[in-house]
Amino acid sequence: MGYDLKLKIWRGDSSGGQLVDYTVPVDEGEVVLDAVHHVQAMRSGDLSCRWNCKAGKCGSCSAEINGRPRLMCMTRLSDFDPAEPITITPMRAFPVIKDLVTDVGFNYVKAAEVPAFTPTAEQPQAPFRMAQVDVERSQEFRKCIECFLCQDTCHVVRDHEENKPAFSGPRFFIRYAELDMHPNDALDRKKLVQEERGLGMCNITKCCTEVCPEHIKITDNGIIPMKERVVDVKYDPIRFFRRKPKAETR
Amino acid sequence: MSDTERHQYDVIVVGAGGAGLRAAIAAHDAGARTAVICKSLLGKAHTVMAEGGIAAAMGNLWPEDNWKVHFRDTMRGGKLLNHWRMAELHAKEAPERVWELEQWGALFDRTADGLISQRDFGGHRYARLAHVGDRTGLEMIRTLQQRTVALGIDVFMECTITHLLKDGGAMSGAFGYWRETGRFIVFEAPSVVLATGGIGKSWKVTSNSWEYTGDGHALALRAGAGLINMEFVQFHPTGMVWPPSVRGILVTESVRGDGGVLKNSDGERFMFNYIPEFFKAETADTIEEADRWYEDKKNNRRPPELLPRDEVARAINSEIKAGRGSPHGGVFLDIASRRTPEYIQKRLPSMYHQFKELAQVDITKDPMEIGPTCHYVMGGVEVDPDSAQSTVPGLFAAGEVAGGMHGANRLGGNSLGDLLVFGKRAGEHAATYASGLAARPAVDEAELERASEENLAPFDNEDGENPYTVHQELQQVMQNLVGIIRNEEELSSAIKEIDSLRHRIANLTVEGHRQYNPGWNLAIDLRNMLLVSEAVAKAAFERKESRGGHTRDDFPMTDYAYWGKRNLICELSSTGEVGTREQSLPEPPPELAELLEEGH
Numbered sequence: 001m002g003y004d005l006k007l008k009i010w011r012g013d014s015s016g017g018q019l020v021d022y023t024v025p026v027d028e029g030e031v032v033l034d035a036v037h038h039v040q041a042m043r044s045g046d047l048s049c050r051w052n053c054k055a056g057k058c059g060s061c062s063a064e065i066n067g068r069p070r071l072m073c074m075t076r077l078s079d080f081d082p083a084e085p086i087t088i089t090p091m092r093a094f095p096v097i098k099d100l101v102t103d104v105g106f107n108y109v110k111a112a113e114v115p116a117f118t119p120t121a122e123q124p125q126a127p128f129r130m131a132q133v134d135v136e137r138s139q140e141f142r143k144c145i146e147c148f149l150c151q152d153t154c155h156v157v158r159d160h161e162e163n164k165p166a167f168s169g170p171r172f173f174i175r176y177a178e179l180d181m182h183p184n185d186a187l188d189r190k191k192l193v194q195e196e197r198g199l200g201m202c203n204i205t206k207c208c209t210e211v212c213p214e215h216i217k218i219t220d221n222g223i224i225p226m227k228e229r230v231v232d233v234k235y236d237p238i239r240f241f242r243r244k245p246k247a248e249t250r
Numbered sequence: 251m252s253d254t255e256r257h258q259y260d261v262i263v264v265g266a267g268g269a270g271l272r273a274a275i276a277a278h279d280a281g282a283r284t285a286v287i288c289k290s291l292l293g294k295a296h297t298v299m300a301e302g303g304i305a306a307a308m309g310n311l312w313p314e315d316n317w318k319v320h321f322r323d324t325m326r327g328g329k330l331l332n333h334w335r336m337a338e339l340h341a342k343e344a345p346e347r348v349w350e351l352e353q354w355g356a357l358f359d360r361t362a363d364g365l366i367s368q369r370d371f372g373g374h375r376y377a378r379l380a381h382v383g384d385r386t387g388l389e390m391i392r393t394l395q396q397r398t399v400a401l402g403i404d405v406f407m408e409c410t411i412t413h414l415l416k417d418g419g420a421m422s423g424a425f426g427y428w429r430e431t432g433r434f435i436v437f438e439a440p441s442v443v444l445a446t447g448g449i450g451k452s453w454k455v456t457s458n459s460w461e462y463t464g465d466g467h468a469l470a471l472r473a474g475a476g477l478i479n480m481e482f483v484q485f486h487p488t489g490m491v492w493p494p495s496v497r498g499i500l501v502t503e504s505v506r507g508d509g510g511v512l513k514n515s516d517g518e519r520f521m522f523n524y525i526p527e528f529f530k531a532e533t534a535d536t537i538e539e540a541d542r543w544y545e546d547k548k549n550n551r552r553p554p555e556l557l558p559r560d561e562v563a564r565a566i567n568s569e570i571k572a573g574r575g576s577p578h579g580g581v582f583l584d585i586a587s588r589r590t591p592e593y594i595q596k597r598l599p600s601m602y603h604q605f606k607e608l609a610q611v612d613i614t615k616d617p618m619e620i621g622p623t624c625h626y627v628m629g630g631v632e633v634d635p636d637s638a639q640s641t642v643p644g645l646f647a648a649g650e651v652a653g654g655m656h657g658a659n660r661l662g663g664n665s666l667g668d669l670l671v672f673g674k675r676a677g678e679h680a681a682t683y684a685s686g687l688a689a690r691p692a693v694d695e696a697e698l699e700r701a702s703e704e705n706l707a708p709f710d711n712e713d714g715e716n717p718y719t720v721h722q723e724l725q726q727v728m729q730n731l732v733g734i735i736r737n738e739e740e741l742s743s744a745i746k747e748i749d750s751l752r753h754r755i756a757n758l759t760v761e762g763h764r765q766y767n768p769g770w771n772l773a774i775d776l777r778n779m780l781l782v783s784e785a786v787a788k789a790a791f792e793r794k795e796s797r798g799g800h801t802r803d804d805f806p807m808t809d810y811a812y813w814g815k816r817n818l819i820c821e822l823s824s825t826g827e828v829g830t831r832e833q834s835l836p837e838p839p840p841e842l843a844e845l846l847e848e849g850h
Contacts, residue, residue, distance in 0.1 A: 013765070029493020031608070041718035045769030046762030050291070052459040055499045055604055057388065058294045074607055097430055098766040108292065108399075108407075116400040117355030126352040127308075129364035135357045139382065142357055142389060146293055182355070 002027045005035055005077065006085035009047065013098045019087065026077055032086065033061050033072035036100070048099040056213055059147030063100050064089045069149040069211045091152040092159075107148050110168045113197070114175055120186040134183040141178035141222060143214045144171060150208035150218060156201050167198035170208035174222035180229065194230040199223070254434050254698070259285045259404075260684040261441040261677070262424060264411045264466060267295035268387075268669030269649025269676070270445030271394035272347075276677025277443070278403050282684055284677075285404040285437065287426065289461050292407050293395045296447050296459060297669065300387025301502035301600065303369055303379025304670070305663030306344035310365040312376035312547065317341040319375055322845045324664055326528075327373040327558045328628075328657020329798040330814065330846065331479065334838035335635035336655040340664070340671050347670035348380045356393040358382055370507040373558040373661040375532070376547060384502050384600045390666060409435060411465065412774055413701040414442060414473045414645070417691035421473070421644030425701045429771065432764020434702055438693050441680035443638075444470060444631060444647040445673065449483075449786070452779045453624035454722075454729040457489055457500040463775040464782030466651035470631045471781060471828070475640040476819040478653035478833075480629035480782075481789035482799040484660055485734045487512075487562035489623025491580035496608045498623040501583065501601060503662040505618075506555045508597050509544060510585035512566065513617065514574035520581075521554035524565035528808075529557055560659040560798045563622040567734050570621065580621035586614055622734055626665065628656040628799055629789070632819060638676035644683060644691070648676035658798025707756075708773040714759035717773040724751055724779060732787050737804040741791040748787060752780050784828045785820040792818055792830050 005026040008019040024038040033051055040047050051061040054073045061072040066080075066087050080086055094102035123129065150170040157163050168176075176193045179185050193199045204227075206219045216222070261277040263270045266288035277284040288295060307320040320341035325332050348366065352358065358380050359367040368377045382389040398405065411426040415436075423438040446466030450458030467477055488501040506512075514520045525533045533554050534540035540553035555562065566581050576582055585594055591614035595602050598613070605611040605618060630653030631640050638646045649669045656664060708714070731744035755776050760769040795809035796802050808814070817833045837843070 027494055029609070030495040034495045040768060041716075041722075045716065045718060045760060046767045048766040048768060052290055052294045052296075052461065053299045054459070055299070055496070056607065057385070057600065058298045058459075060290065060294050076608070101430075101766055104291070111396075112399050114396075116396065119353065126349040127365060128352055130357075130360060131364050132360040132367075135360060139357050142382070142392065143385065145298075145388065179355075182357070185355075 003082050005082070007035055007039065008085050008087040009036070009039065009099070010089040011047070011099050012096065014096055017096070021085070030077050031073055032065055032075040032077065032088065035077065035086070036072060036088065048097070048101045050101055057145060059145030062091055062147045062149050062152065064091060069152045071147055071149070071213050074213055091148070093152040093154070093157055104148055106164060107146070107151060107171065110172045113168070114172065114179070115187055115189060115192070117179060117182060117185055118187045120184050123184050128184050130183045137181045137221070138178040140216055141174040143216055144174060145214055146171065147213060149211045149213065153207045153211045155205065155207065156198070163198070163201065166196070167201055168193075170202070170218050170223065172197065173199055173202065173226060174216065174218055177222040177226045180226065190226070190230045193226065199226060199230065254436050256436045256438065257285065259283045259437060259439040261443060261680045262287060262437045262439040263443040263445055263677070264424065265295065265445035265447060265649070265651070266292055266405065267297035267445060267447055267649065268390055268394060268666060269673035270295070270443070271391070271398050272670050272673030273443045273445055273648055273677035273680070274403050275394065275397055275401065276674045277681040278401055280678050280681035282441070282681035285406060286398065287406040287409050287411055287424070287437070289410050289429070290408065292405050293391055295391060296461060297387045297391045297666070299457070299459075299500065300390070300666055301384040301500065302371055302504045302507065303381030303386045303663050304344065304348055304390065304666040305371065305374060305378050305661065306348045306380055306667055307341060307378060308345045308348065308366060308368065308380070310361055311368050315376040315378060318845050320344070320378065321842065323374050324661060325657065325846055327661040328659055329808065330657065331797065331817075331835065332657030333635055333654035333836060334842055335836070336672070338842060339635060339675075340655060340667055343671045344667040347667065347674065351390060351393050354393050354397045356389050358389070369504060370544070370556065371662045372503055372506065372556040372562065374663065375552070379507075379663040381504070383596070384504050384598045386666065406435075410771065410774070411469065412705055413697070414469050415693050415697055416473060417694065419474075419643060420691055421642065422691035422693050425698060427705065429766055432767065432770070434705070436693065436698060438690070439684070440687055440691050441644050441646065441684040443676045443680050444645070444651050445649050445676070446651045448627045448650040449779070449782045450624045450627070452724055452728045452783045453733075454725040455489065455498040456624040457486060457498055458624065464778045465775070466647065467630060467785070468778035468781045470640060470645065470647065470651075471785070471820070471822045473642050473645055474822070475642045475645055476632040476821050477629060477785055478632040478817050478819055479658070479789065480627070480785045480820050481793050481818065482628035482658050483624065483786060484559055484626040484628060484799045485563045485622040486625035487559055487566050487622055488583055488620040490609065491576070491619050491621045492578035492609060499604070499608070500623065500625065501618060501620050502598070503559070505583055505585050505598060505601060508585065509588045510583055511553070511555050511588065512562070513582040513584055514569045515576060516574060520569055520574070521557070521562065521565055524561065524568070525554050525557070526561060529561070533557060558659050558661060563734060564801060566622055576619040578619050580619040582617040583620045584617035586616055626650060626660055628658060628660055629653045629786070636675065637679035638672050639679060639683070646676040646680045648672040658800060705774060708758045708760045708770060711757060711759040714757040715754055717758050717760065717769055717776055720751060720754055720758065721772060721776060721779070724748075724776070724783060727751070728783055732783070732790060735801050735803050736790055737802060738791065741787055744787040745784070745791065748780060748784050752784070755780060781828065788828050788830055789818045789820055
């Protein structure tokens with residue numbers, strides 16, 4: 001069942017690079033990351049890529065496969081025509097370090113800006129009482145494996161380096177949404193996410209949702225409800241003052 | 251080395267999985283200047299792959315559960331070779347550590363009363379594992395990562411420690427390199443916490459990632475610390491077997507905890523044929539009783555599918571050898587015929603996803619094909635149970651890299667608890683040790699020169715061997731000769747093979763330059779893998795009995811009188827070879843020993 005696979009892999013560093021052709025033997029059931037490992041073991045020992053779990057759980061092996069942001073470990077070779085070469089390039093929204101490895105430091109900067117979970121005065125100390133139905137909405141967002149493919153594909157920053165300082169990106173909008181929907185969190189981050197984290201720059205094209213390997217409904221369940229909540233707070237003073245306690249608004 | 255990047259800390263933590271991050275938080279909270287150093291990006295450590303849950307006797311579903319029952323289960327699961335004090339501390343402190351995660355924002359699945367839900371797992375008398383679907387490790391690492399970031403602890407990502415530094419007999423710091431640039435870096439610190447995880451990348455079929463090269467085990471050996479009971483390696487009963495590229499990837503024990511059963515090619519639930527004497531009194535011997543247990547634990551005994559992992563792995567191995575395996579050399583794990591599709595997707599979303607996308611199997615409709623995979627090492631750095639300090643002053647170890655807690659076999663769910671309980675203890679004691687010193691230890695410049703030369707050696711060879719080739723050969727040796735079932739002949743040839751590989755790694759060649767070069771990085775990691783493999787093979791050779799994660803077909807019985815009272819310690823000789831010596835196993839005090847008897 002094995003065959004010789006043709007690959008075009010971007011090789012280079014911050015000073016530039018180009019696609020390099022490789023041909024490696026591959027087997028039934030293999031994924032793109034296996035092919036990259038074959039290249040490392042047989043053709044080019046210094047080809048750089050990140051990977052850890054090889055099972056779609058850690059979010060390390062993000063790259064662009066035939067132009068589409070994907071996890072290399074979850075992309076089966078059988079999805080492609082064996083006669084056609086597969087092209088692998090690094091994530092475009094982040095600066096290249098070497099080959100398929102990019103500097104994803106942007107995301108760690110944005111992560112550090114998120115005001116941490118803060119328990120309410122009603123339940124300041126764990127163990128907390130929280131109903132399953134109330135934790136489930138946040139749990140969807142906590143499935144995020146931080147592969148940063150949503151950040152990579154987001155057109156607000158993909159080709160617009162200038163937007164990065166003021167824009168946290170979809171991964172962090174669902175982090176803010178997760179905290180906002182946490183049944184026992186006391187902080188209100190809505191104004192912050194709208195005015196300083198760039199939520200308003202998102203025009204809900206749903207590209208992020210399409211590339212999410214965890215199938216998190218980033219736009220529908222995270223960004224849009226956040227935008228609605230922000231609008232409630234911002235433009236409706238009566239509703240603002242009559243707002244029910246946090247736990248009952250959901 | 252005067253131009254090398256240098257940093258000064260009180261405590262450095264090597265590794266950023268559950269144990270490392272918990273240790274760093276504890277050291278920081280104790281007032282120590284603290285840094286975490288990790289081989290991968292923050293949040294990608296092996297903990298992220300843990301699926302089932304954190305074992306902690308909170309008693310949220312079964313008020314009968316308490317630390318004493320958990321202590322007993324842990325010791326019996328470990329075939330009584332555990333350090334009793336570690337098992338005691340773990341059982342007592344795990345609930346607090348779980349609530350702490352909740353305090354920091356973790357969102358566990360809930361009971362009907364709104365408390366943290368707990369699930370069944372192998373070897374645990376009651377439903378005990380705090381969990382989030384089957385992605386508990388992700389929740390744990392994200393929570394600890396977010397806490398670490400919120401506290402402003404320094405994190406050195408994609409930075410590999412290659413050498414520990416000493417001043418006299420005590421720690422003085424660590425030396426390593428940045429993956430991104432290949433440049434060297436020196437940490438001057440009186441306290442070093444090893445939290446580097448395991449060693450599984452030396453086997454061919456493994457659930458472990460590239461990081462699991464036994465770095466901490468090897469660093470500790472070279473620093474003069476002892477490794478305890480390295481012969482005990484856990485082969486998880488259920489790894490994927492098909493297609494070949496995913497062979498070894500973990501299938502969570504939660505599948506069985508949530509009702510899944512093991513069947514052979516005749517469709518038989520074969521585990522009923524493999525109930526050992528040691529667990530007969532607490533294991534169901536009919537299908538009817540086993541199936542009733544999920545709902546009524548008081549009047550029924552545990553299904554044999556939920557025996558400890560060593561028992562289940564050996565049983566699967568026997569079925570396959572007897573010719574009753576599945577088409578691709580495993581056996582069947584069936585939950586589809588036992589639970590509704592909705593239940594399966596709710597409880598096991600990541601397994602559903604993993605089989606669907608990697609094997610094109612719908613686990614709500616069809617059984618999975620599974621087989622044993624190298625998963626965890628029970629052996630590790632010999633530590634003081636209360637402080638997690640090794641025999642080298644200033645060197646601490648927590649989590650998988652530390653030994654003693656799990657004895658001869660670890661129960662599922664006890665790893666995540668171990669990381670939290672002993673991570674915290676290691677961090678606190680490392681901080682206390684550092685603040686108690688009269689003077690800071692000094693880094694020896696000559697030691698730095700030697701470390702640098704050793705690391706760069708592969709670039710100086712013109713016609714040496716490819717590190718990937720040597721790695722594959724090592725994996726084959728360990729898989730074939732130091733696997734689930736062992737014997738004297740195979741172990742002695744493993745020791746010879748490892749010795750010859752050790753000579754070959756002195757002559758590796760890597761291409762390219764130092765910047766983000768996986769070939770070079772592997773050449774460095776291989777030294778650790780070889781040293782640790784030597785320790786495993788030699789300890790396995792010495793222990794002439796079968797117990798937990800060490801099965802000898804030439805010594806099939808468990809020897810309670812002699813080996814049941816002995817640890818094996820591996821140490822490094824002056825010529826750089828691993829030697830073993832016996833040490834008597836500490837005995838529990840009478841009030842704890844009594845808990846281990848039948849009927850408790």
